[in-house]
Amino acid sequence: MTSIIGAGLSGLIAATQFPQALVFEANGPEAVSHRAVLRFRSDKLSRLIGIPFRKVMVRKSIYSAGRHAAPSIDLANLYSRKTNGGYLDRSIWNLEAVERYIAPEDVQQQLAELVGNRIHWNHPINPQELGEEPLISTMPMPVLLKMLRAKDGLPQQLEDDMFRFASIKVDRFRIDGADVYQTIYYPDHDTSIYRASMTGSLLIVERMQGWAEPPREVDNLDMIMRSFGLLDSDIKSIELGHAQRFGKITPIDDVLRRQFIYESTVRHHVYALGRFATWRNILLDDVVDDVAIIKRLISQGHYSATLQHHKGAKEPS
Secondary structure, three states, X not given: OOEEEOXXXXXXXXXXXXXXXXXXXXXXXXXXXXXXXXXXXXXXXXXXXXXXXXXXXXXXXXXXXXXXXXXXXXXXXXXXXXXXXXXXXXXXXXXXXXXXXXXXXXXXXHHHHHHHHHEEOOOOOOHHXXXXXOEEEXXXXXXXXXXXXXXXXXXXXXXXXXXXXXXXXXXXXXXXXXXXXXXEEOOOOOOOEEXXXXXXXXXXXXXXXXXXXXXXXXXXXXXXXXXXXXXXXXXXXXXXXXXXXXXXXXXXXXXXXXXXXHHHXXXXXXXXXXXXXXXXXXXXXXXXXXXXXXXXXHHHOHHHHHHHHHOOOOOOO
């Protein structure tokens, strides 16, 4: 029987498509709640899980040095350095209004209810539990790497210090009288905030953990209020400082990344799913396609899966 590691969004999406699979989550149900912005480019996930999403228009802006600004090379590089520790092209370049599909705020809880008693909470997986049965893993790739090495060893091309990531903190607020869909990017290095988004009446503020803060944290909130044109009387705090360890990841060598996914699939029947498991900056939209690929590979069997990878077929992103 197929099992699934992780009751995050990726794991729960997979569980809806593997109706007999057990889900093993290292944390309790109170710790599993998605705080970041959930926007989708299509409604295919909504159709897959049977939960209605709302189609909206999202508008974006950049706020720098106390004013809204147009995209530029310096602001793009500042933003990339702030969020990834290097200079890469990021979405800050594109400020055009876009159509998106918005999931309900409690979509993860709804999915957990659909999966029901197949979820085993507070059940971390250990290396000895990896066997011949297929296992869909949403755990971060460096965590799985250590686990498989502890079991029987893997080729040493991947090293722990290759995985670079930055933790983030998420603050959430409720805005009275709001029903808008907006995102503002903050490239300046004198604040830990890199992005804030209005999703209906929910304001989500994302900060780089450990980034040098201004003298007063309230200055950050003042900046958010000014940039969105909000009044103090309209904002109410919901949650402050929720930490996400693997908040921002930096890509690794793609050949080594694919080789590890191949080795873990062929030798251990582990199928990686999701952003952190495959160590790629993908969207949840991509997880829908990847679940279908994994389902096909598992149904074809071990030899067929190996053959597909050698032919260069798309591995789970």
